[in-house]
Amino acid sequence: MRFTKRKKDKDSFEPILSPSQWPVVQLSKNRKEFIDSVTEEGVSRLKSIKTNKFKLIEELETTLFREKARIKKNPWKVDPEDEGSFWSGIKVRLINITTNTNSEEDSEDKILADIVRRYAEEIAGNFKQNHYRMAREIVKFGFARLLNAARIKRFGDFFRNKYTLKDKIVIKGYTEEVRELATKGTVVLVPTHFSNLDSILIGWIIHILGLPPVIYGAGLNLFNTKILAYFMNSLGAYKVDRRKKNLIYIETLKAYSSMALQKGAHSLFFPGGTRSRSGKIEKELKLGLLNSTIDAQRIIYSKNIDNKIFIVPVVINYHFVLEAPLLINQYLKRKGQERFYEETDEYSSSYKMIMFLMKFFTKGSDISVSIGKPMDVLGNSVNENGESLDNQNRVIDTRDYFLSANHVSANKQREEVYTRMLSKAIVEEFHRSNQVFASHMVAYVAFRIWRKKFNNLDLYSFLRLNEEDLLIPQKKFKKGMKKLRKVLFALETEQKLSIAPHVKQKMNDVIKHGIDNVGMYHAKRPLLMTKEGDIITKDLNTLYFYHNRLEGYELEKYI
């Protein structure tokens, strides 16, 4: 049965489907069959890439070599214990089939299928409906406690529900449309990624919007932490291991995601791949995962299934990102030609995770989530009936993009170009939906003023300047802020971005709000105001991080 769309109150939505109808429930009920079909699909993809026996065996050997190296050099807690023995087994089998060519029991195809199946098992989520409900309640309860605890004035406040998550997080944008589309097809949410908190936040938002739980790829490292692993599993996460960069793993992952989409499982990808190290809104998206949406859509059309995939960009705006100092340092190191970089895991213990959440909730700072305009897999905007529209608002049949001489045809190169088109459309929508906060503005203006003063230095030398020598007089700073705000308003009229309401206050209030909030809980604050009202910094690197949020709008022409 379909629940009515009427809202309970202004902030929350009725669920659009009953739990038994949730695609993710269907998927987990038939987990075994699903893994079978992923394995089959993965093997057939790989065999279409490695077209003969020789190439396939070579690929298997490369994979074996890389996996052995990974196990030795970069083991994680979450890795299964039998990993060593599994790959040793593969090694023996590979030697057998290459030396003993007429062995009938084993073959490269069988070895491939076993590896793909192992990967598929590892990737597959473990969604349980009652765990989901439980986890959701814990998140709600826990968040509410933390929120209220943060503002305790007297004993007893701890159990009051004066503040809820909804006070802290504003959701805006195309919420109704997305709810509508989720009943008409498969929704794929593609959010920006700045913080590890994003995954949990999105899970909560999906619930608030009344959408059925989505499946999403979460970094395997997050499963190292027991608490997080529980939430992740419960909220429909499947595991993506960034250490495994081999072809077999990547194709299995694509097969998994494509099959899930075909089965109508609403999904979520962080299309930037990992958290934005620089603090910039993602410009380069991971094309592999985006490609799987196009791939799935084409297969849906070729099988004449009634299902359309809708891509929904989501932008999450924070005043602060807890990991900012770490992220920006990693970014600078990487840019600084440090070529061999290993994925590290800064949330290795539950303790650190809890500290992170405590900090997040006890520091009263706001988050806004903008739901972008839904699009089809080609990046065309979609109306609430699920119809794709061209820029003159004429209806387009998305199926036509896959036709060649009247037939739906698979064409890898064509879909690669389509993937780039989709990526571009998502990036544009990210920039449009981005909500400018006062904290982004103060960081931008301060950074630009100092950067311009030392424009003879390269970025690295600039960032090594002694923070104590840097000061912007109050007047000059205010002037810069006014100029920036004017430009931002103009951009908002052109619908190139959106501006948080608090930015529209009196300039002195905007500046105060911005300085108070920008990276407010870092040990070294990116910006502070002296008693005289001048602007100083304690950490240029994090200031650079927060400044980057407004990169990509060509604001440097003005400030």
Added chain:
Amino acid sequence: MSLKNTSDRVVGVIGAGSFGSAIANILSAKSKVLIYTRDEEKAEVIRTTKESKGHVFNDNVAPTTDLEYLANTCEIIFPIVASSGFRDMMQNLSPFLHPYHILIHGTKGLDYKMPFADNVDFSFSRENVHTMSEVIKDESVVVRVGCLAGPNLAREMADEQPAATVVASHFDEVIKVGQQLLRNNRFQVYGNNDLIGIELAGVLKNIIAIASGALSGLGLGENAKGLLISRGMVEMIYLGEALGGNMKAFVGLAGIGDLVATCNSPLSRNFSVGFRLAKGETLDQILGSMEEVAEGINTVKIAKKLAEFHNVKAPITQTLYKVLYENLTVEEGLAYLMKYPFNVDIAFI
């Protein structure tokens, strides 16, 4: 011509000018061709005489004046109309197009939006200027877009002399389809993925073609032409890279190949514009007596503005601009260029 290879597929050509007719003729060796012209009378002439602009058609070619019919009949369409009318044409065609259509254009010009119609003194950036493939994507839902470029003097093609072309597209399938449809014993077809680069090569070479005609008109010899072609090439590459093309596109058939062909040929319209300028005619006189557009005239205007915006040194373009629009004589222009302080021959490889 044999009809053995004819498939059921009908291919569309929009524009029955000399190049459009030449392409229709090549296509008709293998496919049924529907050629569109706005002009009812012209369609009637093609229907009865089987001839257009000196190209004699076989029975596979049929004229039409109905864009909707053409779009419904043809999955693959070659729009070949002057750049000045290209956007209008696309706006008329667009309601009948679908994402399954493949469009391969053959127009070597640029589209631009000028704020004031008669004011040459406007400034703009790359954003206001579009190649024809960008116009197609702007105005329609078609994404599988390609272009034709290369030394394709329509007159020589009508005489069935050997020639070659480049089909450029981001899509391999578009290149493949172009090759299948166009290739024959006298027409070689190459592919290239740098759509914008190939378009720009074809567009920008028209500037140098005008300059080359001017040198001929002054009665100058081969040394001067060698100088012009090589310096012109450098200028095309700088401009092309600033506008989003890749250098490689310019050293191939669509760049140097086309440049050499047009710079030596009185058959080229752009060449003859330069030639007549050198002989003392004014731009208005020349324009008044030309049957079809010389794209280079417009391109000089746009390229000059773009060069200024992108801070690219483009002395040939800038000098031609002065000759065309600011009453500089060809001799004065040449004298200026000979004094221009070039010091490095090639600085981009």
